[in-house]
Amino acid sequence: MERSTLIRLTGIAILFLSIVIGSWVLFGPRSVQHIDIPDQAFHRFPGVSGPDHATVVPPRVPTAWTTYGEGSKSRLAILLTDPDSSWLGLAHGLKSIGVPFRITRDVREALTHQVVLVYPVISGKVLSSEALQALAEFPKAGGTLIGLQVLGGGLNETFGFREALVSRQRYDLQLAESDPLLAELTDPRERHLRVGIRAKGIEVMGTYGYTESVAPLARFDDGTAAITQKTYGQGRAYAIGLDLGFLLLKGYNNRGEELVQTYDNQFDPTLDVWLRLLKSIYRTAHTGAVTLGTVPFGKSLSVMLTHDVDFTQSIKNAVDYAEYEKSQGLVGTYFIQVKYIRDYNDDIFFNDEGVRYLARLADLGMELGSHTIAHSKVFNRFPMGTGREAYPAYTPFVKDRTTAFNASILGELRVSKFLIDHFSGQSIVSFRPGELSNPFSLPQALLATGYQYSSTATANNSLTHLPYQLNYDRLTDSEVELFEFPVTIEDEELPKMGDRLPEALEVARQISRYGGVMVVLIHPNILDHKLAFEKGFVEGVRFYAWFGSVGEFGRWWAARNQVQLDVAQGERGGTVTITTPESVAGLTLEVPGGWRFDPSRLSMKGIEQRGTFVTLPELKGVHTLTFATGSR
Ligand SMILES: [Zn+2]
Structure with a gap:
């Protein structure tokens, strides 16, 4: 068994065990136990009673990765190397930040995209030698390859490191001083990220630190690289040394006790930085990248x-x-x-x-x-x-x-x-x-x-x-x-x-x-x-x-969560197809710099563009928007 899988499974096992023990200790019979309430301690609304219907809690139905399997080549492709992983955290995170993606298990299919993220692991255990060879060639041919937990398979050189060292003793990582990908991450709380808080004394998730990486995007506290970066002309390869889906789910499931620092009232962008970094890599790598804004009507804050x-x-x-x-x-x-x-x-x-x-x-x-x-x-x-x-x-x-x-x-x-x-x-x-x-x-x-x-x-x-x-x-x-x-x-x-x-x-x-x-x-x-x-x-x-x-x-x-976004890139601009099953107003697209909406190609009124932000009027169904580059 892969060490990463082992670490993850051990983590999940401990989680389940603590839930079981927790339930056993905590579920007293007290909340079920019945006591009578005296009339004067109860307000009775005459003639009001209900609800009459019964509530049935639906059974747990695991989400199939194929739910996220559709989409055009313009999207970020997630090559899923192990479906028994925290990919749902990654999917929810990308939806939240607005990066269009699709999931596939087919290496050749994935490599038809310009940006490919391999999750949760790259190794000879989960990928054939042909697949590994194809991944190695991909950045050399101008593609952008993001590898989560690159453990082997002979791709160390592709990502630009010597060894991947596993540890549960890494608590922090620091972003590189200057890199265009990190330009928007300017706050100290965005430059310095946590995997855990040492002083809490709680075991943290295992990470992989990459050795001998030249110019990494981030380093762990022990000096190993947390995110490597290697350039091949237009092509790029990034190796990320942790299970990002698992980390995202720690936040989304409120199970990240070991890395929660404050309760409220503070700015803590721990997960957001990771998502913004993926968005930044996607928008940089993909010349026709269009992402979905997070705030209604192009505003900055909801x-x-x-x-x-x-x-x-x-x-x-x-x-x-x-x-x-x-x-x-x-x-x-x-x-x-x-x-x-x-x-x-x-x-x-x-x-x-x-x-x-x-x-x-x-x-x-x-x-x-x-x-x-x-x-x-x-x-x-x-x-x-x-x-x-x-x-x-x-x-x-x-x-x-x-x-x-x-x-x-x-x-x-x-x-x-x-x-x-x-x-x-x-x-x-x-x-x-x-x-x-x-x-x-x-x-x-x-x-x-x-x-x-x-x-x-x-x-x-x-x-x-x-x-x-x-x-x-x-x-x-x-x-x-x-x-x-x-x-x-x-x-x-x-x-x-x-x-x-x-x-x-x-x-x-x-x-x-x-x-x-x-x-x-x-x-x-x-x-x-x-x-x-x-x-x-x-x-x-x-x-x-x-x-x-x-x-x-x-x-x-x-409604935004159901939006599908696909782009067909042309010589001078591109065509954006947006599918909105629910009627929704004020969706915002972030288009590439230099793209200008061409209203002559659409009867729809009320589209507004300011810089790279395009705000849409009330929409339902499938709509196509044409953008041109260069001067009019
Ligand atoms: Zn209250």
Whole structure:
């Protein structure tokens, strides 16, 4: 067995073992145990009961790599050398950053593309000698070859190194001082990347350090090359010394404890740098490369103003925030705790008065979402439940920080949605748990109960400032049609939020340099400095940001996720074919420098070009855009 595979499998085995042990230790019978709730601790809405239907959690269906098997030669080709790998992390990462790609297992097919990324490993164990020979010839013929974990197969010279040395003792890597590929990576937190944090004392993923590499793009802390670079005229070869798909999934699955540095409020672009580097290599290598922008309508930053309503006074104050947002033409997302039971946490506020405020928020055009019923710190340890939980019989009761009775994941999700839908007239699709408590089974539970968008993780925990798609059980192999928009800035850290506006604006500026998302969380428990912060923040980013609710941005992002982008390059310019199964407005293309949209070839109105950025009007179906180079 390959050492890399061994390392990966050992890692996965440890992961599973810790899940099993964790479940055994943590799943007490306490959340299942039933206790009776006295009448005075329960708010009864006369005549209201439901939901009536049963929820069935879908089975786990591994995603086939062939899902991503289609596409023209203009795309980056992933040559998949082992389907039993973390390729889904790589696929989700490339979709997020907007690099069009396709996956193939056929070497000859891959080599018809201009840019080929071999994943997860290059070695004589997974590739025939003919295949290895063809890969070696590829950069010499002008192609760009990116090899992940190049372990052998006689390609060391092709990538420009002597040996690949495995280690679990590498924690950091540093980008090279100057290289055109790295020109946009200017922040110190982009130049210095982590594999792990030594002081945490937790085992980190194995990496391969390449020896005797001339002018590598990055070096590990032990001096070996993390990314080699070798030039052949137009051709290029890069060897990357770690399993990038596995690293991406550590962030997306919130399982990267050994390399998470901060909880929130900070700029931490760990995963984003890797994706931007791949994008940079693709755009540099491919003369007709067109990539898909990350922010609606060509703006630089996507901002979502969100509010967790989880305190008696908050539901009333929420209306003040909503009135301000409406006055600015903005739509905020209000995650409502459906608090119809008095317990350890708080008094009842989802009552007759509470639902009047809820209706007012809906009238003001705000998006409503669920913030659970129990708001329990140990939501992540709740049992899945029966899928038949319904109001008023469902009576979750929080006894203390670590104990809740009568509670289940499905109960929290489906009963809260039922009541918010009932009293708001909306059909809610967005969810954020209390205390950001995140059960492993949450993705499929959300899907089963009718949610589409989650804001459960923090950006710093996820190691990214871009949205991402979720996987079943937060594992490696089965994607779920659900997207995560992690919290960037929140109001509970000290100093108080009103004193942190300059820092927040600086984080926004850093993220806007590559089109990330900024999810702001403000609890409307008070107005004062928090509302002042919101106003200051809106003014500070308004000139470059796009604003929307989680639902609005989620719909845009989900539609973007289905976009197919292919380019036919001509002598003077190229033709871009964009396929959008869902109707969506404000997609942005980043075209090669010098390409100019030729409106005479299209009846579509409303296409705008600024430099290399082309913003598209509402589209659905297949459209072809022609671009010309040179002067008109
Ligand atoms: Zn909360």
